[in-house]
Amino acid sequence: MEGTTSSPELGSVVVGVDGSGPARQAALWAAAEAARRERPLHIVYGSDTDGRVLYVSAETIEQVRQAGRELLDVTATAVTEQFPSLKVNTEFSRRAPVPSLHQSAGLHGTIVVGNRGAGGFSSLMLGSVGLxxxxxxxxxxxIVRGTDDGTETGVVLAAVRDEHDLEVARYAAREAELRKGSLRLLHVWNILQSVGNVATMLDDVDQIASEHAHHLTAVKDQIREEFPDLTVQVDAEKSVSAASVLVEASRGADLLVMGGRRAPGLGPTLGRVTHTLxxxxxxxxQLIPRHSQEHGSES
Incomplete structure (x- = not known):
C-alpha cells in the first residue's frame, strides 16, 4: 500500500466561540484535546465587524468588540481553571467566523466547533457556521457532540471504506494513542450499491463480501504495523444504510474519525453520509479533509 509510515502531525487546537452553550462545551473539549497533544489552545471569536461596518453605527461596532473580547476572556478563564498548565491564547477577529477559523488553523491546526450555534433551533442540528x-x-x-454525560469508553472509531481511508485510520490511531485507548476500524458496505437493485446469486454476494474484507484488511495490517502497541479491533458490516450503522456505533466511542468527503459537483458541501454523522x-x-487525487464522493 502506498503512503508513509509516519504518524500524522497533530498541530495546535483552534476553537470558535459565540456565547452559546454548545460553543462553551466545544471549548472545554478542545482544551482537553490540546492538553493531550501538549499543544496550545487558540480561542477565536469571529465578529465580522469588517462586514458590518457599512451597515451599523460605530457605537454598535464598539459594543460588538467589547462583547467579543469579554467572551474570549470568560472562556479562557473557564478553560484555565480546568487545565491550569495549558497554554491558551485568544483572538478577536474582525472577519466572519468561518474564514477566521480557517485562517487560524493554518496548515496543521485542528478546528473545533460546537454542534449548534447561537442561532440554532435544535440540539440535533449543526449550525450553518459549523457546516x-x-x-x-x-x-x-x-464537531463536538454527545458529551453531556462526560462518560468515556476509551474507544476511537474510524469509518473506513477502502485503502484511500488509510490517512483517516492513521489520525484515528494517533487519537487512540493519546487517549491510551483502543481503535475500532469499521467498514460498512451496501449490497444494493455494490450490485444494483437486482437479484443476485449467493456466490456474487460472497465475492463482494470478500472484496470488501480485503480493503479493510489492507488498512488494518498497515495500522498494526505502524502502531504496534495499539489495540485494534476490525469489523465489517453489511447494511442498506452506512450512516445508520455509524450513528449506532458512535454510542460506544469517544471520537468518530472519518473522511470529510464532499459531494461531487456541488462545491464546498459535505457528502450524504458525512452530513448525517x-x-x-x-x-x-472528526473530519479529515480529502485531497483532489483521492475519491471525492461517497457511495
Missing amino acids: KVAAGAKTPVV VHHANCPV
Whole structure:
C-alpha cells in the first residue's frame, strides 16, 4: 500500500466561540484535546465587524468588540481553571467566523466547533457556521457532540471504506494513542450499491463480501504495523444504510474519525453520509479533509 509510515502531525487546537452553550462545551473539549497533544489552545471569536461596518453605527461596532473580547476572556478563564498548565491564547477577529477559523488553523491546526450555534433551533442540528467550517476546511475539523454525560469508553472509531481511508485510520490511531485507548476500524458496505437493485446469486454476494474484507484488511495490517502497541479491533458490516450503522456505533466511542468527503459537483458541501454523522452522531466527529487525487464522493 502506498503512503508513509509516519504518524500524522497533530498541530495546535483552534476553537470558535459565540456565547452559546454548545460553543462553551466545544471549548472545554478542545482544551482537553490540546492538553493531550501538549499543544496550545487558540480561542477565536469571529465578529465580522469588517462586514458590518457599512451597515451599523460605530457605537454598535464598539459594543460588538467589547462583547467579543469579554467572551474570549470568560472562556479562557473557564478553560484555565480546568487545565491550569495549558497554554491558551485568544483572538478577536474582525472577519466572519468561518474564514477566521480557517485562517487560524493554518496548515496543521485542528478546528473545533460546537454542534449548534447561537442561532440554532435544535440540539440535533449543526449550525450553518459549523457546516461551512467543516465543508470548506483543509485541516481536520471536530464537531463536538454527545458529551453531556462526560462518560468515556476509551474507544476511537474510524469509518473506513477502502485503502484511500488509510490517512483517516492513521489520525484515528494517533487519537487512540493519546487517549491510551483502543481503535475500532469499521467498514460498512451496501449490497444494493455494490450490485444494483437486482437479484443476485449467493456466490456474487460472497465475492463482494470478500472484496470488501480485503480493503479493510489492507488498512488494518498497515495500522498494526505502524502502531504496534495499539489495540485494534476490525469489523465489517453489511447494511442498506452506512450512516445508520455509524450513528449506532458512535454510542460506544469517544471520537468518530472519518473522511470529510464532499459531494461531487456541488462545491464546498459535505457528502450524504458525512452530513448525517455531523448532525446525529452520539460522540464528537472528526473530519479529515480529502485531497483532489483521492475519491471525492461517497457511495
